[in-house]
Amino acid sequence: MRSCSVAESARDFFWAVYETGLLNRLSAHVSREWGRLSGRLKITIRDVARAAGVSVTSVSRHLNGQINLPEPTASRIRQAAERLGYRPNAIARRLSSGKSETLGLIIAYPLFAEIASASEAEAARHGYNLLMFNSRNLVEKEVSFLSRIEDRQVDGILLLTNHHDDGRLLRRINETGNVVLLDEDVPGAKAPRLFADNVHGGLLATRHLIARGHTRIAAIGGPRGLLSTTERLDGFTQALGEVGLRADPALLRFCEYEEAPASIAFLDLLEQNEPPTAIFTFGDMLATGAMRAARQAGIRIPDDISLVSFDDIHNADLLAPALTTVRQSAAEFGTRGINMLLDFIAGRKSETVIERVGVELVIRSSVASPHGRPSGRSIAHTGAGSPDGLPVSAREEEQES
Amino acid sequence: MRSCSVAESARDFFWAVYETGLLNRLSAHVSREWGRLSGRLKITIRDVARAAGVSVTSVSRHLNGQINLPEPTASRIRQAAERLGYRPNAIARRLSSGKSETLGLIIAYPLFAEIASASEAEAARHGYNLLMFNSRNLVEKEVSFLSRIEDRQVDGILLLTNHHDDGRLLRRINETGNVVLLDEDVPGAKAPRLFADNVHGGLLATRHLIARGHTRIAAIGGPRGLLSTTERLDGFTQALGEVGLRADPALLRFCEYEEAPASIAFLDLLEQNEPPTAIFTFGDMLATGAMRAARQAGIRIPDDISLVSFDDIHNADLLAPALTTVRQSAAEFGTRGINMLLDFIAGRKSETVIERVGVELVIRSSVASPHGRPSGRSIAHTGAGSPDGLPVSAREEEQES
DNA sequence: CTGAAAGCGCTTACAG
DNA sequence: CTGAAAGCGCTTACAG
Numbered sequence A, B: 001m002r003s004c005s006v007a008e009s010a011r012d013f014f015w016a017v018y019e020t021g022l023l024n025r026l027s028a029h030v031s032r033e034w035g036r037l038s039g040r041l042k043i044t045i046r047d048v049a050r051a052a053g054v055s056v057t058s059v060s061r062h063l064n065g066q067i068n069l070p071e072p073t074a075s076r077i078r079q080a081a082e083r084l085g086y087r088p089n090a091i092a093r094r095l096s097s098g099k100s101e102t103l104g105l106i107i108a109y110p111l112f113a114e115i116a117s118a119s120e121a122e123a124a125r126h127g128y129n130l131l132m133f134n135s136r137n138l139v140e141k142e143v144s145f146l147s148r149i150e151d152r153q154v155d156g157i158l159l160l161t162n163h164h165d166d167g168r169l170l171r172r173i174n175e176t177g178n179v180v181l182l183d184e185d186v187p188g189a190k191a192p193r194l195f196a197d198n199v200h201g202g203l204l205a206t207r208h209l210i211a212r213g214h215t216r217i218a219a220i221g222g223p224r225g226l227l228s229t230t231e232r233l234d235g236f237t238q239a240l241g242e243v244g245l246r247a248d249p250a251l252l253r254f255c256e257y258e259e260a261p262a263s264i265a266f267l268d269l270l271e272q273n274e275p276p277t278a279i280f281t282f283g284d285m286l287a288t289g290a291m292r293a294a295r296q297a298g299i300r301i302p303d304d305i306s307l308v309s310f311d312d313i314h315n316a317d318l319l320a321p322a323l324t325t326v327r328q329s330a331a332e333f334g335t336r337g338i339n340m341l342l343d344f345i346a347g348r349k350s351e352t353v354i355e356r357v358g359v360e361l362v363i364r365s366s367v368a369s370p371h372g373r374p375s376g377r378s379i380a381h382t383g384a385g386s387p388d389g390l391p392v393s394a395r396e397e398e399q400e401s
Numbered sequence C, D: 001c002t003g004a005a006a007g008c009g010c011t012t013a014c015a016g
Helices: A005-019 A028-039 A045-052 A056-063 A071-084 A090-097 A110-125 A139-149 A168-176 A198-211 A227-242 A259-270 A284-297 A330-345 B005-019 B028-039 B045-052 B056-063 B071-084 B090-097 B110-125 B139-149 B168-176 B198-211 B227-242 B259-270 B284-297 B330-345
Strands: A102-107 A129-134 A156-159 A179-182 A193-196 A217-221 A252-254 A278-281 A306-311 A324-327 A354-357 A360-363 A394-396 B102-107 B129-134 B156-159 B179-182 B193-196 B217-221 B252-254 B278-281 B306-311 B324-327 B354-357 B360-363 B394-396
Touching: A045 A056, A045 A071, A056 A071, A090 B090, A102 A110, A102 A139, A102 A330, A110 A129, A110 A330, A110 B110, A110 B129, A129 A139, A129 B110, A129 B129, A139 A156, A139 A168, A156 A330, A179 A330, A193 A198, A193 A227, A193 A330, A198 A217, A198 A227, A198 A278, A198 A306, A198 A324, A198 A360, A217 A227, A217 A259, A252 A259, A259 A278, A259 A284, A278 A284, A284 A306, A330 A354, B045 B056, B045 B071, B056 B071, B102 B110, B102 B139, B102 B330, B110 B129, B110 B330, B129 B139, B139 B156, B139 B168, B156 B330, B179 B330, B193 B198, B193 B227, B193 B330, B198 B217, B198 B227, B198 B278, B198 B306, B198 B324, B198 B360, B217 B227, B217 B259, B252 B259, B259 B278, B259 B284, B278 B284, B284 B306, B330 B354
Parallel strands: A102 A129, A102 A156, A156 A179, A179 A193, A193 A354, A217 A252, A217 A278, A278 A306, A306 A324, A360 A394, B102 B129, B102 B156, B156 B179, B179 B193, B193 B354, B217 B252, B217 B278, B278 B306, B306 B324, B360 B394
Antiparallel strands: A324 A360, B324 B360
């Protein structure tokens, strides 16, 4: 037995008073005070049942809306719960029901925080909590977080990883189940996936560069072998192929999706014998890395070199120069991801589905013609009309004057 | 009784096999397979106790490190747990111990996501989870989130609100306890607080403007009455007073910490008969709002009007122009906030402490002299030498060339 | 040192 | 319709 004799006698006293019926005659205000006092005693479902003169079973079922009680009983329960200030204990409910009503989100970088906010909002809409895990892109962390599914801390997890899997992740995912993959793949995993339309994005970005007159185009991708890298590179190569160009291996760089290595890659690219006139970075983190390097080295964008990117991070339109980039909505990843996860958990979604979030080119000011002339609207992307008939979706924002 | 007869018989079968001792002779690999299989049966502490030939009490205590068992017993337990793939059920543990090992964070805007990441990381360092709540700055949401403390879903909450309290928040906080206030105050609340050094920040920003030769200086603050607004305004007024200037009420604007109203306030300010030559925005959101408005209206910063802000958001250095702003570290808010909360919960921190996160001026390119000349380093902030002897901490970053 | 047993506060088959 | 009671999987006084 617990050592809660003080609380116990307080509780007894409370009930002694309560059962005199005196309380019922007190004003609402005083009753509420009582409720608050008793709140300290942790009002449980038993207390409510006692006050309403019914069984805990009835209280539980009524409060969970699993039953339609005759009005007098129902309102007695409701009033008792209200008067006592009853709040069901979520932990106890979880233990007995086996459900946590909580979802988890594993994000690789703090920068994906925008996805976190959107996920939280959507989870809340469905009555779920959102537990956040920051894996810093470390397998050990990811694996350990995933096991929260097993101890029922969370009902399912949205996994956003950013590295190649050595098999550990795959195994863990298939053991725990109830995960949805976001943004990057873990090949073989039994999990629904939500990816960006990477190939199309690569296509749009590269066609835009070509339309502006570039032919010597470099690319800075994420880690080799990652889905995002592979697919965006596909789009890149494909767009080049459309006009009879080929990707020059000397102009291809791959690195983590981080600023520092992108800075290095950028500078390295410009030191080539025949430097590129434009670069396609596969992520805005890569682009800002390049921009910082450019600023320090006195290289002007787009005058000296054009830059097109992928993501459309917050404030990308206010950067110097305003960044031309392929937009993928972080919020959409969060919102749709949560829904896919909920559907998957409920058995409404198969473990083989792959969905895509759409992308669009947002044209701003980081791309000029190879001759250093700022790009005019005259050379607009009608020139990028796609030979294969694919529509070129592009949005133009206000350009810097 | 639950309807788990299949699981039950599977479990019985498992134990029947187990007790033949056959399992012990199987290879580690096969054992692990068994563990995984049995994982489906939910290995509990009882199973471990049974396998190790001890009581659940011993297993619990040993696994929780509350006791030093003689080595043979200890290792039998450890091995059994390992072999069976035992994972303690966090929910059950919470119900019996009354602790959730989870902290909550209520954030007013998705943009505070940087704080969320830092909080998560620090909570994890202490073995805690982080449940994220997105209040969208709504009292109802905040109040409802706070009650998670009462149902023991979380042990404590970091509260970041951004509006004036009508009393509801105060009442709730004092009822639930275990909250730490971040960034903004809820007057009267019994909670430790972590605020930015707002007065000093306002001082630094304004002195910088004055040192560059500005005398007609406007301010766009957050909502009136909010701690951040009041204190930054204090610093503003104080700095003006240092050189015998006074804040012109016609040049003061207050609005939500959002972009849209800041755009309006900015334009409005410039339509004055005697427009200001410089503006101090009390948050970078306000600054970017002003920058967007400026861009659309063809107003150049800093040539037409100078801008100094507060926050130092991500990529502020890459904006056009690079934003001169008072830095407060979002990460520090998260990290220190979590530690304060943990200390408060443990009774190691009083409900009356107010701590401050330091600020520093980061000088970039959004401030010029009132004549439209870009600010040269020659007019550096030595000119802002403070009459009252306060040091002017300022950091200069690379300026745009 | 060790363990049987009560208890945490719910949910939910099962039996009136 | 209604309720007594078992059970979720732990922790922890209490008694050997």
